[in-house]
Amino acid sequence: MVQALVVYESMFGNNRALAEAIAEAVGGVAVEVGVAPEALPPEVDLLFVGAPTHALTLSSDATRWAAATEHADGPLVSNGRSMREWLANLTGAEGVAAHPFGTHVKVTWPPSSAARSIGKKLRALGCVVGEPKSFKVTGFTGPFAPGEVERAKLWARTALSGAPAR
Numbered sequence: 121m122v123q124a125l126v127v128y129e130s131m132f133g134n135n136r137a138l139a140e141a142i143a144e145a146v147g148g149v150a151v152e153v154g155v156a157p158e159a160l161p162p163e164v165d166l167l168f169v170g171a172p173t174h175a176l177t178l179s180s181d182a183t184r185w186a187a188a189t190e191h192a193d194g195p196l197v198s199n200g201r202s203m204r205e206w207l208a209n210l211t212g213a214e215g216v217a218a219h220p221f222g223t224h225v226k227v228t229w230p231p232s233s234a235a236r237s238i239g240k241k242l243r244a245l246g247c248v249v250g251e252p253k254s255f256k257v258t259g260f261t262g263p264f265a266p267g268e269v270e271r272a273k274l275w276a277r278t279a280l281s282g283a284p285a286r
């Protein structure tokens with residue numbers, strides 16, 4: 121049986137909600153990036169990795185600070201280790217099927233998003249990476265555009281059906 125792990129970074133809760141919906145859809149576990157293992161457990165054979173788009177890519181110290189001071193009503197969901205740091209330290213992911221996801225407010229051309237940045241980093245780690253998927257929120261703190269969470273669940277189930285066990 122395929123064991124799925126969903127690792128997320130989130131400022132205001134949108135990627136957490138997406139990660140939990142994806143985990144439910146594939147029968148996996150959603151883990152906040154600050155407490156995610158840096159050595160991928162060998163039983164994990166399907167990885168979903170998601171984060172919010174900040175300045176067209178993954179968050180940085182500066183954008184996290186802006187999120188906390190300019191946009192948040194309370195504490196950020198992810199206020200420890202960042203997705204960038206976790207991906208820089210991740211080991212044991214070679215050959216694992218991995219699916220990058222994230223959220224954005226605006227679509228840009230050429231396409232740039234946290235999901236795409238995650239995809240590049242997962243590929244460099246030796247993962248077998250699916251097409252990055254970014255889901256739309258209607259404002260910096262949310263909510264999702266109509267149908268986006270359902271779209272994410274369908275996407276995750278498709279990824280599950282194509283995932284061979286390690």
Ligand SMILES: Cc1cc2nc3c(=O)[nH]c(=O)nc-3n(C[C@H](O)[C@H](O)[C@H](O)COP(=O)(O)O)c2cc1C
Pocket residue numbers: 129130131132133134135136171172173174175176177182183184186187191223224225226227257259260261262
């Ligand atoms: C500092 C900052 C920079 C952002 N930059 C972008 C951006 O370049 N493009 C975009 O579409 N959304 C941008 N956003 C909106 C985020 O993508 C949005 O807040 C996020 O998707 C919400 O997910 P979360 O609740 O999981 O953090 C930015 C948000 C913040 C706080």
